[in-house]
Amino acid sequence: MPRTLRAQHDRFELSQPFRIARGVKTAADVITVTIGEGQVEGLGEGVPYPRYGESVESALAAIEQARSVIESGAGREELLATMPAGAARNALDCALWDLEARLSRRSVAEMIGNPAPGRLASALTVVIDAPEAMGRAAAALAHAPLIKVKVDADAPEAQIRAVRAAAPHVGLIVDPNESWDRKLVEAMQSLLVEQRVALLEQPVPAGEDEWLEDFTPSVPICADESVHIAADVPLLARRYQAVNVKLDKAGGLTSALALARAARENGLGLMTGCMVSSSLSIAPALHVARLSDFVDLDGPIWLREDRAGGVIDEGGFLLPPAPGFWGTS
Structure with missing residues (x-):
């Protein structure tokens, strides 16, 4: 046909x-x-x-x-x-x-060959702002199991401290989006431990991370912009402790599943992330998320209006889309 x-x-x-x-x-x-x-x-x-x-x-x-x-x-x-x-x-x-x-x-x-995706913990994001404003944003999410903190190189210590003070019991991922350098990564190690950060995501630019091969971080470091497909993993396994699988980087669910398998075979932790998107991007990603240690699929939560029948955030737990939304007959 x-x-x-x-x-x-x-x-x-x-x-x-x-x-x-x-x-x-x-x-x-x-x-x-x-x-x-x-x-x-x-x-x-x-x-x-x-x-x-x-x-x-x-x-x-x-x-x-x-x-x-x-x-x-x-x-x-x-x-x-x-x-x-x-x-x-x-x-x-x-x-x-x-x-x-x-x-x-x-x-x-x-x-x-896996069970259908179900309710899972997914990070809620606190975006870059003045530390006081980030603290207020974190306070509204303090009930959630996991927060991702977006930071830059200007005031990361104050930003992280403000979020942790406002949300003392949540898991924390810190994401500088390639804005740090080696000196700042090294200087931030003790603070990351003190503030009980679970994961540091792509602190330095992709292509400028070779020095991580000789660096022992106090907190696991997750590759994001540095990793796209399964072929990237053997090299990155010498530099990072985890990888962030995003379907847009991998080029689809087929390649993302292969990347997730390669990460596990190389002893790496696994995170599933997303771009800011509608639930149509998230529904396939849930099939990788159920295999992951960390999940960050709150893209649709930022939309004024999502596609009908999409995912729902329930206090930091993501509920899958309505039956028939994507991937079901």
């Missing part, structure tokens, strides 16, 4: 600005892909990320280049061989998973 492919740019306004060391976001710009066979359609979403040289326009162009391959019936493995990792391939790969689930009347969980 002939296939059809549609791709479009969708924008979701945020309920409040999302500030990290790299800049401020006020809306989530995503690519929505629909792949159809007859009356059955599969959906996928990708978030083009400027940090990796992506834009809405470049992602749509990449999808258009893949049109003939997809519409001729290519599967997920062929897609891996013909497109580079990134948001465009993520949207296509996830749409193919959803389409296969609906055509076969099997869930994606059944296809993978």
Whole structure:
């Protein structure tokens, strides 16, 4: 049966600005892909990320280049061989998973051979602001099991202390988004221990992390921007203690599952993260999240309005989408 492919740019306004060391976001710009066979359609979403040289326009162009391959019936493995990792391939790969689930009347969980995703703890984010404002934001989340603290190189000690004082019992992930250097990482070690930080995420720029091979951190360090696909893992296992798997970096659920397996085989901890996105990005990521030590999938929580039937935050616990939203018949 002939296939059809549609791709479009969708924008979701945020309920409040999302500030990290790299800049401020006020809306989530995503690519929505629909792949159809007859009356059955599969959906996928990708978030083009400027940090990796992506834009809405470049992602749509990449999808258009893949049109003939997809519409001729290519599967997920062929897609891996013909497109580079990134948001465009993520949207296509996830749409193919959803389409296969609906055509076969099997869930994606059944296809993978795992239980269906359920309620799981997922970090809630405190974005960069004045330390006092970050403390107030953390106080509102103090009931949650896990908080991710976005920091920069200007006042990280004050920012972390403010969050910890306001939320004394939660787990803490500190994420400088590549804004620190070696000197600051070394200087912050005792504070990270004192403030009971569970994980330090990508403190230095990707490509400037070779020195971590000879560094023994007091708190585990997680690669984010430094890791994209499974082939990256053997080298990074000498520098990091964990990796952050994001479907947009890996280029889809297929590649993300391979990255998660490679991380475990190399003795690394596992985190599942996301871009600021709708629940259509999060539904596939839940299949990696259930394998992870840390989960950070609060992207849709920042939206003024999510897609109908999407994930729900319940006090720092993420509830999966409604039946039939994605990956189920």
